[in-house]
Amino acid sequence: MALLTKRNYSHCPDLKLVARGKVRDLYEVDEKSLLFVATDRISAFDVTMKNAIPGKGKILTEISLFWFDLLKDVLPNHLITANFDEMPTKVQQYRDQLDGRSILVKKMRVVPIEAIVRGYITGSGWSEYKKKGTICDIPLPKGLVESEKLPEVLFTPSTKAEMGDHDENIHPTKMVDILGDKALAENITKSAIALYTKASEYAATKGIIIADTKFEFGLDEDNNLVLVDEVLTPDSSRFWPASKYEAGRTQDSFDKQFVRNYLESIHFDKQSSIELPQSVVDATIEKYKEAFFLLTGRNVSL
Secondary structure (H helix, E strand, C coil): CCCCCCCCCCCCCCCEEEEECCCEEEEEEECCEEEEEECCCCEECCEECCCCCCCHHHHHHHHHHHHHHHHCCCCCECEEECCHHHCCHHHHCCHHHHCCCEEEEECCEECCEEEEEEEECCHHHHHHHHHHCEECCEECCCCCCCCCEEEEEEECCEECCCCCCCCCECCHHHHHHHHCCHHHHHHHHHHHHHHHHHHHHHHHHCCEEEEEEEEEEEECCCCCEEEECCCCCCCCEEEEEHHHCCCCCCCCCCCCHHHHHHHHHCCCCCCCCCCCCHHHHHHHHHHHHHHHHHHHCCCCCC
16 A cells, blocks of 8 residues: 555554654554654644645655764664665565655654754744844844854754644753753753764755754663654755855745745644645755755655
8 A cells, every 4th residue: 555645644554553743653563673654744833734745755764864874973873774675574565655765763762852953043043032032041142143153053952742732942951850860961962962063064065054953862771872763854954055045034945944934925823734735845845855965966766
């Protein structure tokens, strides 16, 4: 059964469905492993749209695999394999709908924090700064303009919302309260900034500015911090073409900011799922393809 429904849900009855996120479906394979499936669903403002972006899940998977490999010396990750021929037999029976958009990963205790790192002032950070002169209640110098490079990289965590709810930006000190472990909070902060720094320096050599991104972390059986979920994709990051960058305005982008901008233009209520027009669907997938090609030098087969 292929991924044919407009809502784009995978259907694997012989696997235990653990969760359906805004974009990903998560299955338990056995007591030690999970299957992450990147569907073609797209969300914006924490709302999943009614129609999908065909091929998006495969691009997200390939980009995450690229970054997992590049960043593995900074922090271990949860990947077991993305080679479908190496998947368990009960997974392989669903090859027609899962191949190219799935990764087999180690089970981890997921840390209940969205680890957001910002190198530039944009999005919700820019909105807060205009009102209060802060991002996540962290004071910043006066006089910054939209999309300006921040004086230093900022770690600005948020809570992890359940599907249908909204993530909440929090001051880094509140992360300690949520985790109940100061050393873990410090390790997350240090690791997130190190991951962003290496990735942004690499992307800069390919003509891409990574304005900000979101990481997620887990803990293995020995309480070691591990990078999990997707990594530095156009869904979890803001990618800007360096050749068109100009501080003081909204930037062109290779990410789903294009969808957000469309929704803002129609005064989207940030609550109700809607159907995106075909022109927005087509333009979005082209931006994702371009980002993948610039980063890797390869085209993805959709």
